[in-house]
Amino acid sequence: MSTATLARADVLRETALTICGRREGKTRSCNSCLRKADAVVHLAATPQLNTLLVPQIADIVCGSSGRSCVACWEKATRLLLELRP
Numbered sequence: 001m002s003t004a005t006l007a008r009a010d011v012l013r014e015t016a017l018t019i020c021g022r023r024e025g026k027t028r029s030c031n032s033c034l035r036k037a038d039a040v041v042h043l044a045a046t047p048q049l050n051t052l053l054v055p056q057i058a059d060i061v062c063g064s065s066g067r068s069c070v071a072c073w074e075k076a077t078r079l080l081l082e083l084r085p
């Protein structure tokens, strides 16, 4: 496995954990959040402004379309900071 693939797997796992909800001792997310993480990482790689990305990522995290809750909005903001330092 190449380094790039490994790094991507790490990014995916960390992203999925943030989406799933981090807590002490938890090292992996559920499969549903892993799928969401894939979509989020993909979106974060597009050349869009963060202000445009937050609502889209919040939608993915919340599983809603345009009606994401405050908690998921905050997660989306945190995810962008992690993915686009």
Ligand SMILES: [Zn+2]
Pocket (backbone or CB within 6 Å): 019, 020, 021, 029, 030, 031, 032, 033, 034
């Ligand atoms: Zn989960």
Ligand SMILES: [Zn+2]
Pocket (backbone or CB within 6 Å): 061, 062, 068, 069, 070, 071, 072, 073
């Ligand atoms: Zn939500």
